[in-house]
Amino acid sequence: MLIELNKVVPTPLPDKVIKSSEIWDHNLRIESQSKILISAQSGMGKSTLLHLIYGLRHDYTGQFSIAGKPAKKLTFKQWEKWRRDSISLVFQDLRLFPHLSAQENIELIPEINPSAPSVEEMVDRLGMGPYLQQLVSSLSHGQRQRIAIIRALHKPFRILLLDEPFSHLDKSNQILACELIKEVVEQQQAGLILSSLGSASSLPFDYKYKL
Amino acid sequence: MKPILNHSLLKSCLEIAGPRRELTIASLGCLFGTTLLLLALQFFQDVTTYLEQNEGPKNYFTLNKKVEGGALVNLGKKAVHFSPEELETIRNLEGVKRIGGFMRNQFPVTVYIWPTGKVGMGSAAKADLFFESIPDEFLDFIPASWKWDENSSFVPIMVPKFYLDLWNFGLAPSRVEYPTLSQEAASGMPIEVFIGKNRRATLDGRFVAFSKRINSVLVPESFLTWANQKFGQPNTGDFFFLWKNDSIDGPPRSRKELMGMSQESAFDTWEISPLGNPANRAPALSVLKTGDKIIHPSRIILEVLDSPSTALLTFIKESGYELNREFPEQDLIKKALRGLSLGMGGIGALLSLLSIATFSTSYRLVIAQATEHARNLLLLGFSRGQISQIFFYRFLRLFSWVLTGSFILGHASKYFLLGQATKMNITLPSGFSPESIILLGAYGVLFSIINKRVIERSVHDLIG
Numbered sequence: 001m002l003i004e005l006n007k008v009v010p011t012p013l014p015d016k017v018i019k020s021s022e023i024w025d026h027n028l029r030i031e032s033q034s035k036i037l038i039s040a041q042s043g044m045g046k047s048t049l050l051h052l053i054y055g056l057r058h059d060y061t062g063q064f065s066i067a068g069k070p071a072k073k074l075t076f077k078q079w080e081k082w083r084r085d086s087i088s089l090v091f092q093d094l095r096l097f098p099h100l101s102a103q104e105n106i107e108l109i110p111e112i113n114p115s116a117p118s119v120e121e122m123v124d125r126l127g128m129g130p131y132l133q134q135l136v137s138s139l140s141h142g143q144r145q146r147i148a149i150i151r152a153l154h155k156p157f158r159i160l161l162l163d164e165p166f167s168h169l170d171k172s173n174q175i176l177a178c179e180l181i182k183e184v185v186e187q188q189q190a191g192l193i194l195s196s197l198g199s200a201s202s203l204p205f206d207y208k209y210k211l
Numbered sequence: 212m213k214p215i216l217n218h219s220l221l222k223s224c225l226e227i228a229g230p231r232r233e234l235t236i237a238s239l240g241c242l243f244g245t246t247l248l249l250l251a252l253q254f255f256q257d258v259t260t261y262l263e264q265n266e267g268p269k270n271y272f273t274l275n276k277k278v279e280g281g282a283l284v285n286l287g288k289k290a291v292h293f294s295p296e297e298l299e300t301i302r303n304l305e306g307v308k309r310i311g312g313f314m315r316n317q318f319p320v321t322v323y324i325w326p327t328g329k330v331g332m333g334s335a336a337k338a339d340l341f342f343e344s345i346p347d348e349f350l351d352f353i354p355a356s357w358k359w360d361e362n363s364s365f366v367p368i369m370v371p372k373f374y375l376d377l378w379n380f381g382l383a384p385s386r387v388e389y390p391t392l393s394q395e396a397a398s399g400m401p402i403e404v405f406i407g408k409n410r411r412a413t414l415d416g417r418f419v420a421f422s423k424r425i426n427s428v429l430v431p432e433s434f435l436t437w438a439n440q441k442f443g444q445p446n447t448g449d450f451f452f453l454w455k456n457d458s459i460d461g462p463p464r465s466r467k468e469l470m471g472m473s474q475e476s477a478f479d480t481w482e483i484s485p486l487g488n489p490a491n492r493a494p495a496l497s498v499l500k501t502g503d504k505i506i507h508p509s510r511i512i513l514e515v516l517d518s519p520s521t522a523l524l525t526f527i528k529e530s531g532y533e534l535n536r537e538f539p540e541q542d543l544i545k546k547a548l549r550g551l552s553l554g555m556g557g558i559g560a561l562l563s564l565l566s567i568a569t570f571s572t573s574y575r576l577v578i579a580q581a582t583e584h585a586r587n588l589l590l591l592g593f594s595r596g597q598i599s600q601i602f603f604y605r606f607l608r609l610f611s612w613v614l615t616g617s618f619i620l621g622h623a624s625k626y627f628l629l630g631q632a633t634k635m636n637i638t639l640p641s642g643f644s645p646e647s648i649i650l651l652g653a654y655g656v657l658f659s660i661i662n663k664r665v666i667e668r669s670v671h672d673l674i675g
Contacts, residue, residue, distance in 0.1 A: 076595070076671075080592070107220065111592070
């Protein structure tokens, strides 16, 4: 798995942002199993980068390829397969289903990751056991973030994208979540890209970029 | 990796109530459209089968000489009879199997038909009528009571089956005193037959059969021969101008009068000419030679092997004859009924098309209302096929209710129509034919395919 960005600039993005970025309008190679931290303030394009890789946005200039294939030439079916089998994303806005329980949200994925710990174990490790049957709409944002992380880990992936995943977690819960993420990513021999407002989490990273 | 597609969870995310009003309108439109389409289809088949079963034979035709001009022009002319030579020529034409002449009554006929079954009870249908006869071999069948002799006061009458239909569908519905009649009931109606000038004789009559072949009011040949001799009146063919010394003497004289004058001494010097052609003079004695006038048929029935041959049609055209298919009105009825079923089918198809369009729009709205959840599911890696399937199954559930409803409504409508048809002595098969059911199935498949495409396209548009 190799993701390459050559002189990629999303549109529209202010020139000022592009000039100060270490990624936009630069060449970036994301190797398999790379652990990357993208830190920037709000509005610099963190989510945009993750959405480009996830195939949600195609409005950019420059070259962007996945495993040697230009992303713009991937068919919808190939994107579907990419999202189903190879990539998992914790959305900044989580994209949980509020009318379903926490457990139902975790289970509502097209395929499960056979090498990931069981749902029960992950839930217990993140302290969400007592809330599993509760409707997501009744959970706090921090609790929802943990459910979204568990759902992302429960699904198969070769690269895990985390879009400000700990913004509403306290320090101890961040540590618990990072430990679980690190373990599952290593087990999977997968890559990781985490976007953050600036503060580095307790995860070990191979590369750190500023947007 | 084990798939854990949880349909009930997926459904709970996508089965949002939807635009109830639009869906109700689409469902009702589809229900009525489909019902109408189904009924039209079945009606077309029933009508075709009924007409085929009740249709007169196709290879019997009548032939007559063209009558041109109005009453005043034709008053003095002889009737347009076929001469023995002409009959022989027609008989020998290619494709002609046999021919027979129609004999007509030469006396006035008035009938009183008593629909109540008893003379004097209720109202009688009164009509001035004509009688014709043809050789028995041309009848579709010879009823048991189809006989007559001079001692008999009962006259068997055969009318076209179509007359009974006219009675049942034309006359009876417009007159409260006339009931609709089955063939059996119509056969039981007493008929008073008044014949001759000033109703000289009254006979009892009855419809003994209803012909699908001959479009005329038929009586046995033996009766008509007897009645013509006894009650027959001279016609224009029996009157002549009498010529004395190269000038016409007085008004036209009947054959009978001329025969009475034959004893006069100058009779053999006189001449006569027909009314239609005064220049064609002949010795008055020729009247005596001819004796009783030989009446040649003016209308003949011919049976052809299949449809009329080109030689026959050419001969008819060249000779100025008219060829009439027996019961041409059946073709009109057939056309009218087929037109009706086509009209019904057209309206049904139009309603169905509208309902397809409404369904499509409604399902776009259904998907639009579930957009957020559908998009999230797609982002989680669910395929468009999986998402579309949920919407499509929802459509199928509703559509199968509509189809079942159409089937039940169609059955109920047909049951009602069957009842009405039975009252009019029309027997139609009950229920729907396998063809109708197969076509309904095909229509359902087509409808589903169209809506599946619409759903897939709408889901496709959710994310790029």
